[in-house]
Amino acid sequence: MKLFAALLLAGTLAAQPLAAQSGGRAKQAIVHAGIDEGGLALGGDFLVNDTATESYGGYLRIFSKDEDKGAPAIFAIGASGRGHVKVGIFEYYLSPGFGLIHHSLDESEVLFGPTLTYGLTADLDQYIGLGVENTKLYSWIGEYKGLIKDTFLAHVRFRL
Numbered sequence: 001m002k003l004f005a006a007l008l009l010a011g012t013l014a015a016q017p018l019a020a021q022s023g024g025r026a027k028q029a030i031v032h033a034g035i036d037e038g039g040l041a042l043g044g045d046f047l048v049n050d051t052a053t054e055s056y057g058g059y060l061r062i063f064s065k066d067e068d069k070g071a072p073a074i075f076a077i078g079a080s081g082r083g084h085v086k087v088g089i090f091e092y093y094l095s096p097g098f099g100l101i102h103h104s105l106d107e108s109e110v111l112f113g114p115t116l117t118y119g120l121t122a123d124l125d126q127y128i129g130l131g132v133e134n135t136k137l138y139s140w141i142g143e144y145k146g147l148i149k150d151t152f153l154a155h156v157r158f159r160l
Contacts, residue, residue, distance in 0.1 A: 025049055027160040032061070032133070034153035038071030039064035041153055043135070047082060055082040059097065059115070061135060063149060065104065072105035074149055076137050078115060091121045091129070101137055103144055111142035121157050129157040 025048050032043035041064065047057035058079050065073035078099015085092050095117040103109045119133025137149040 028055065028057075028157055029160060030155050030157045032153040032155045034151065036063050036071070036149075036151050037069050038066040038073070041151060043153060043155075045080075053084055055084065056080070057082070059099065059117075061137070061149075063151070067105070070105070072103050074104075074137070075102040076100070076115070076149075080115060080117065089123045091123070091131075092119075093121070093133075094118045099137075101139060101142075101148055103139075103142070103148065109143045111139035111144060111148065113137070113139040113141065113148075119155070121155070127159045129159075131155050131157065 027049070028045070028047040030045040030047070032041070032045075034041045041062070043059065043061040045057060045059045047055040049055045056079070059077070061074065061076040063071070063074040065071060076099055078097050080095045080097025080099075082093050082095040084094075095115075097115045097117075098113070099115055101111040101113070103111055115138065116136045117133055119131055121129040121131030123129045132152060132154050134152050135149070136147060139145050139148050
């Protein structure tokens with residue numbers, strides 16, 4: 001629990017300069033939800049549009065644990081950039097990044113590595129969109145190395 005609180009505090013403090021520098025730039029908040037091998041999967045992104053096709057920001061993902069299936073509890077937090085292309089009502093995006101992963105199955109481990117997210121969002125109106133994305137979490141440092149999580153999540157995007 002202390003590690004969770006420390007990661008949440010670090011993410012909040014890291015987001016403060018990001019929010020202060022964004023000024024009048026358009027922002028997006030994205031809420032993710034889905035079912036994974038361990039059960040419930042939740043997440044969120046906060047993005048600041050840098051240009052019409054580029055954004056940057058942070059992400060948070062939480063995956064439930066299921067010991068019977070060997071699915072670890074995962075809490076991931078990090079930063080990412082996003083390239084996106086709008087075609088009609090659809091927006092396609094690719095989002096590479098880096099972050100910390102708290103991996104807990106039998107023992108808790110803190111891992112570090114890249115992330116890759118790609119997806120599709122359909123605009124319902126100028127402020128809200130619905131979509132689906134694939135998130136891949138990798139680890140380069142820690143006991144577990146390689147692909148840690150590969151999952152699809154549905155999302156709702158809010159333009160702020």
